[in-house]
Amino acid sequence: MFTGDRSAAFLVRAFHEAGFANQPTSVRRGDGLRYRDLYLTAAVRCAPPDNRPTPEERAHCAPYLERELRLLPETRAILALGAIAWDAVREVVPRVYGGERPAGGFAHGACLPLGPGRPMLWGSYHPSPQNTNTGKLTLPMLIDLLERIRASYTPSTMGGARQP
Numbered sequence: 001m002f003t004g005d006r007s008a009a010f011l012v013r014a015f016h017e018a019g020f021a022n023q024p025t026s027v028r029r030g031d032g033l034r035y036r037d038l039y040l041t042a043a044v045r046c047a048p049p050d051n052r053p054t055p056e057e058r059a060h061c062a063p064y065l066e067r068e069l070r071l072l073p074e075t076r077a078i079l080a081l082g083a084i085a086w087d088a089v090r091e092v093v094p095r096v097y098g099g100e101r102p103a104g105g106f107a108h109g110a111c112l113p114l115g116p117g118r119p120m121l122w123g124s125y126h127p128s129p130q131n132t133n134t135g136k137l138t139l140p141m142l143i144d145l146l147e148r149i150r151a152s153y154t155p156s157t158m159g160g161a162r163q164p
């Protein structure tokens with residue numbers, strides 16, 4: 001996922017600049033890209049027509065997202081790339097962490113607490129060419145957001161808590 005296309009090039013460069021990736025490019029699987037303090041997944045695992053998944057497709061893929069979040073109990077931050085991902089995370093929160101579905105609208109830079117002891121949900125515009133070519137999402141915007149996310153869980157902001 002996010003390898004070898006324009007969205008991937010944009011995203012990997014931002015991850016590298018913010019210290020989450022070991023190299024600034026990735027063109028194919030096995031090219032040496034390694035993420036640090038980052039797990040990348042998708043809310044929808046198919047390429048639907050017009051890149052707009054139906055509610056049925058989103059519901060079908062939700063168990064995969066739930067399972068991955070359960071397997072990552074040390075997660076401190078979740079970055080949703082686009083409103084579809086934001087809503088998908090909000091939808092699975094009660095099944096993964098318990099409690100109610102968190103209320104909060106999507107926006108670039110939005111930060112939504114998911115509850116005590118739970119990760120924070122952060123929002124970013126999707127790195128699609130539609131957003132990056134028009135300047136709706138710029139590389140400095142995404143790097144700034146990634147740096148804010150990292151700063152939100154560093155030991156200095158967590159009273160000396162575990163390293164990310």
